[in-house]
Amino acid sequence: MVQTQNSQPAELTTPLITQAQPQEERLTNDGLIPNIFSSVPALSDAASYLSQTTSFLTGCFSDYSVEPSPRQSGASDIHAQELVTFSSAETETSSSTNINHIYSNGKNLTSIESSYTSTSTPLLTHEEKTRISSTDSSQNASTSTLVASNNTGRSGISIFQGLIDRARRTVRGSADDIGWLQHAQGMPPVEDGTERFQEILDSIKHGVHRLPNSMVYLLIPGLFSNHGPLYFVSTKVSFSKLGLACHIAKIHSEASVEKNAREIKEYIEEIYWGSNKRVLLLGHSKGGVDAAAALSLYWPDLKDKVAGLVLAQSPYGGTPIASDLLREGQLGDYVNVRKLTEILICKIIKGDMRALEDLTYERRREFLEKHHLPEELPIVSFRTEAGISPAVLATLSHVAHAELPLVASAGESTKLPVVMPLGAAMAACAQLLQVRYGEKSDGLVTCRDAEVPGSIVVRPKRKLDHAWMVYSSLNDDLTEGDASQVCEALLTLLVEAGQKKRHELAMKDE
Numbered sequence: 001m002v003q004t005q006n007s008q009p010a011e012l013t014t015p016l017i018t019q020a021q022p023q024e025e026r027l028t029n030d031g032l033i034p035n036i037f038s039s040v041p042a043l044s045d046a047a048s049y050l051s052q053t054t055s056f057l058t059g060c061f062s063d064y065s066v067e068p069s070p071r072q073s074g075a076s077d078i079h080a081q082e083l084v085t086f087s088s089a090e091t092e093t094s095s096s097t098n099i100n101h102i103y104s105n106g107k108n109l110t111s112i113e114s115s116y117t118s119t120s121t122p123l124l125t126h127e128e129k130t131r132i133s134s135t136d137s138s139q140n141a142s143t144s145t146l147v148a149s150n151n152t153g154r155s156g157i158s159i160f161q162g163l164i165d166r167a168r169r170t171v172r173g174s175a176d177d178i179g180w181l182q183h184a185q186g187m188p189p190v191e192d193g194t195e196r197f198q199e200i201l202d203s204i205k206h207g208v209h210r211l212p213n214s215m216v217y218l219l220i221p222g223l224f225s226n227h228g229p230l231y232f233v234s235t236k237v238s239f240s241k242l243g244l245a246c247h248i249a250k251i252h253s254e255a256s257v258e259k260n261a262r263e264i265k266e267y268i269e270e271i272y273w274g275s276n277k278r279v280l281l282l283g284h285s286k287g288g289v290d291a292a293a294a295l296s297l298y299w300p301d302l303k304d305k306v307a308g309l310v311l312a313q314s315p316y317g318g319t320p321i322a323s324d325l326l327r328e329g330q331l332g333d334y335v336n337v338r339k340l341t342e343i344l345i346c347k348i349i350k351g352d353m354r355a356l357e358d359l360t361y362e363r364r365r366e367f368l369e370k371h372h373l374p375e376e377l378p379i380v381s382f383r384t385e386a387g388i389s390p391a392v393l394a395t396l397s398h399v400a401h402a403e404l405p406l407v408a409s410a411g412e413s414t415k416l417p418v419v420m421p422l423g424a425a426m427a428a429c430a431q432l433l434q435v436r437y438g439e440k441s442d443g444l445v446t447c448r449d450a451e452v453p454g455s456i457v458v459r460p461k462r463k464l465d466h467a468w469m470v471y472s473s474l475n476d477d478l479t480e481g482d483a484s485q486v487c488e489a490l491l492t493l494l495v496e497a498g499q500k501k502r503h504e505l506a507m508k509d510e
Contacts, residue, residue, distance in 0.1 A: 180317060193380065211491055307494075382486075442465050
């Protein structure tokens with residue numbers, strides 16, 4: 001009875017009564033005509049609903065291609081068309097229908113206005129009202145299903161995007177952070193002092209020592225130094241033989257940077273009041289960061305008591321080892337390294353996790369944005385590159401000694417060296433940083449992060465790992481200088497830098 005013609009792919013034309021029908025057939029359909037016309041408002045509501053659903057889905061999935069679900073496509077054979085057209089043929093009866101189309105432009109709804117002009121308009125029966133109400137209820141249920149499906153889709157997309165971001169963070173790691181100090185705004189440039197350092201070291205190896213005894217030399221150890229009995233011991237013994245006053249700061253190396261900064265400040269004041277001599281600081285690894293923090297935070301109290309600072313292999317800008325261990329989405333998340341590190345620091349050696357957290361790039365950025373080293377302070381920074389050749393695997397470091405109960409002929413207890421393959425461990429870490437980030441390092445600190453802005457930088461060609469400065473190796477080449485001689489050369493260079501800076505300040509005042 002109802003014929004459908006597809007004049008265009010996006011348009012449906014449905015004549016309600018075909019003009020070519022014979023009169024007898026038209027007469028037999030008279031009883032059904034009121035039912036057909038009474039369903040036109042329901043068709044109008046359906047068209048509006050389809051257009052509204054289309055606009056809603058278009059707004060939600062404008063950036064994604066989502067296939068329609070069977071529940072959405074099964075509700076109607078019309079797949080969310082934006083243009084719905086109903087046309088009626090003219091008949092010889094007294095009834096006429098005018099359908100006006102209002103086309104949607106994205107968010108405007110397609111509406112159909114129908115007016116009936118006839119001598120008598122039949123009223124809706126109870127059955128028809130029930131059917132229309134049921135249609136509205138099914139439409140509301142379909143809308144709720146679509147909204148729920150859309151929320152599920154959004155949630156799935158959000159989870160997928162989160163996985164992508166996490167994978168990107170894992171792959172990038174600390175690649176965007178390494179060397180950030182070198183291109184940060186407002187940071188002063190560095191000066192290369194490698195050549196002068198090598199000249200001083202050569203003279204020291206030939207017995208020429210220039211360090212003045214008018215100062216006190218304070219050595220500040222790094223992380224885990226409390227559990228290394230020989231940390232800086234060889235350097236202190238060497239300085240004492242030269243008649244120099246040298247001390248190793250007894251701080252809790254596994255404490256936070258700010259806590260150690262306070263202890264170093266008190267240590268300096270105690271030395272100054274006891275000797276009436278200015279203090280030269282040499283900090284290794286985290287000890288250099290702690291010493292720099294003390295001078296940044298308490299410079300008004302220390303400016304007359306401190307003559308300069310050497311930072312040896314210190315992660316002044318941060319270290320990828322700490323960041324990759326503690327940052328979300330990195331190595332610590334997948335192999336439980338973060339949990340093991342927390343147990344080691346907090347439970348076993350009774351330290352503070354902030355000691356490691358303060359060496360991450362995020363914490364270093366935050367601290368250095370607030371606290372700067374004073375411009376008038378002479379600073380020398382020393383950075384090295386670890387060797388990764390197979391020969392390094394056989395390197396053993398002397399970290400302690402054990403006293404046996406046996407008594408020697410001279411009445412002294414027998415001491416045996418305690419050695420560890422620290423060189424092999426540093427070489428493995430250096431190889432990891434080289435492969436992942438393409439950065440040279442001493443095994444724990446990259447070369448770029450160890451260069452302090454505004455300092456005199458020493459970049460030796462000799463391959464030295466992070467532990468070499470404080471623990472002597474059993475197979476060191478003594479012709480190139482040992483750790484105590486390197487520390488002496490660095491402090492001598494610092495003394496010269498201080499004299500030059502004082503001269504420049506005097507010239508400015510004049």
